[in-house]
Amino acid sequence: MSGPGGQVVILEGGTVATMDGAGTGLGAHGEEHASGHVVVRDGRITAVGPGPAPEPAPADGVRRVDTTGCLVTPGLVNTHHHLYQWVTRGLAVDDGLFGWLTTLYPVWGQIDEDVTGAAAAAGLGWLARTGCTTSMDHHYVFPSDAGDLLGAEIEAAREIGLRFMPTRGSMDLGRSQGGLPPDHVVEDIDTILTATAAAVDAHHDPGPDSMLRIGVAPCSPFSVTAELLAESAQLARDRGVRLHTHLAETQDESDFCAERFAMSPVDYLGSLGWLGPDVWFAHGIHFDDAQIATLARSGTGVAHCPSSNARLGAGICRLRDLRAAGVPVGLGVDGAASNEASSLIEEARHALLFARATGGPEALTVRDALHAATIGGARTLGWDDQIGSLEVGKQADLAVWRLDTLPHADIVDPVAALVLGASPPLDLLLVAGRPVVEQNRLVRADEDELRARALQQHRRLMSRARISGR
Template identity: 40%
Template sequence: MSILIRNAAAIMTGGAGSPDDPSRAAGPDIRIEGETIQAIGALVPIAGETVIDATDCVVYPAWVNTHHHLFQSLLKGDTAGLNASLTPWLAATPYRFRASFDEKRFRLAARIGMIELMRSGCTTVADHNYVYYPGMPFDSSAILFDEAEKLGLRFVLLRGGATKTRQLEAELPSALRPESIDSYIADIERLAATYHDASPRAMRRVVMAPTTVLYSISPAEMRQTAAVARRLGLRLHSHLSETVSYQDSAHAMHACSPVAFCGEHDWLGSDVWYAHLVKLDADEIAMLAQTRTGVAHCPQSNGRLGSGIAPIREMADAGVPVSIGVDGAASNEAADMISEVHMAWLAQRARRGMAAQAVYRGGSFEGGADAATVDEVVHWGTAGGANVLGLPEVGRIAVGFSADVAVYRLDDPRYFGLHDPAIGPVASGGRPSLAALFSAGMQVVRDDVIEGVDLQELRRESMSAVKAMLAEVG
């Protein structure tokens, strides 16, 4: 099947912006053949071809979200955790409600989160799912793969879990009890055999992702899980250095920095990426760059929890692979990729600006508006994400790449008056409507509608579920 996206006002490619990797294409047309982008340029329609009119629209690669907790889509704005920093928030919200998730609620939460992402133009979702415990009555992994397939999304399961708990979990229900290392590895092997596809544009992947390597597993188990993952051809992922507590814990327990600790236990490398990395020393950034260990930057969650602003500019300049993740909706009530990249663009500028000093105090610059460009943020959220996920034929508008394409209409007043329409989705934020969204060549959104999705019914189901969960936890 041939599809022609015709007469786009602008095309962002996801490239890094160098002469040999441009961030924009002149177009104005893109031809899709089957699952693949076949041509870009001034193209003539061919007989029988479906034509998408992209007049006045901007075209982006579909976003690649590299860190999420989809089950938290029913935990937005919990008052007990709304003004709490990371550690008290964990106890107040995700741990307090985790036992409330049965199969039906887990599936509903996953569906809400995936649809929210789709409506922002995202077609690749990496979910760090840690809803696993001994005797669990449903298969949360199977539900996630099933829901993604129904919506036509590329899904990467970051299989979380823990073999030990933090003290704050110790008195909570059985849904928080740890697994044994043997059962954890056995399930990873099962999932890899059932779902994992190593091809360069796979629609299903599995990743070894203990919830937080510093707290969730032992040092010996870190080496063991890394060895198993590499034997199976899986990548590795976890949380790291989200707040200063990681630094305190690593130094107290292991007399080194969190990144150095991970390096000593085989958890650095080009097949590894971490969520957050907000609190880093210069030598840690150098170590990440040297080993090509990546980051999933989650600026909205980091802001919501008051954790800080990750040094992404410094990491990118050093050569650390950068990607974007929305994190869980329990700490980010705007868990879509447009909101996330808008925040990423602003936050890096603000971080640099905070270092500015008056000239009489030795300062040499006024502000940080050069800390991140829109084109660069698009790169982080598309090709950058595909890179850390190990999907080399995903995340770009380029010939031969998977046809994951978002066609945005800039038809809201917030986009009126733009001198450069290409920057609209990132610089203006909001939610530009989708004329079309393609995932591996399949059109999954038409005229801003996801076929088969009743948003009002989804809203009613979510309200009912939240009401019941609040009643259960008291």
């Protein structure tokens, strides 16, 4: 779909929630049209507004989509994930974070290119089926002789058709040096920096039509040395890419930073160059007021992962306080081994419910939750100039949710139906104007084949790790 006479897609008749409001705080939701239209040409939005669509200029082809009974939203943006974990779901289901990691690190130490590719394709396929158009991935386990793991998941994203921001993760602080991971799954710092630079140079596309951007993502203060954190920050800024890591996921981590560095997690990362609008942290459950203020002043973002945090009993992120302070906040499903559902629309619901459970009914609105899942996520990834809202000139990444079926038909507010109701059927998912899901099925990949590949690699991995599986 290129050139001035390229294909046009016209969506009209349904509710349109644009999420085009300015700012990062509460209440910035943008326009909504009870019966509206969106027009797409050459992968970009050319019109959005109330009522029927204007007649398009001559084009090679025009596709009209009747969205009556549907809600049209920006595509959802996933700001934290570990795709390789898709084939290790259902293990250590009653453990907290450290017990869960202790169980799973020996399994993850056996992954290879085939495992990673199958897991990523299945995980990204399901993300698409639940309304996600852009996903990041934090891959930090690189066993020796495992093949091109980053390349395998990049190919999976191309297969499914999603916009993708994989990050080259790393661990160099093994158990023998006081870190959490076993020594056999960590790398030395020179290997990490060389491989990270090579990944950015080979794959990162900073252009406005990019489908693929790369980030730099050492794993966490428990598994990474200060030297690696500082060197990674320098490398990322030299190459103009973003920085990501886990932070303040458990109270133990705060205690660790206080005991070892005499600083809070945010101050420790800040001392190593890890604050700024090109940085976002995963989880951020245990930030105090001072740390939230530091994040806000520096423009540092947070990926809120409510389901995974609850599954591991880690706590509840202070979402309202972060957003009220102006911190960019997006949502993440986190790794599939700590969130077997891996549905981003479910994260919006859980973010809302958990915020209200701790802060009362006015802590977060349904539109705040949708904001975090769309433009909030895009801002957290530094991609909000191109995606995250339905605005003229932006990429046509959008979801069409069917709300006229039994679970939703008599819910008065369509945004509430989406966020608070059961996950609705997905009539259409466009990424850069190209269909990825239609009528609740993937367009570019065969779901039965994805399932079979993932199950085959799950069994193979369990056999290698000597764990009983299905």
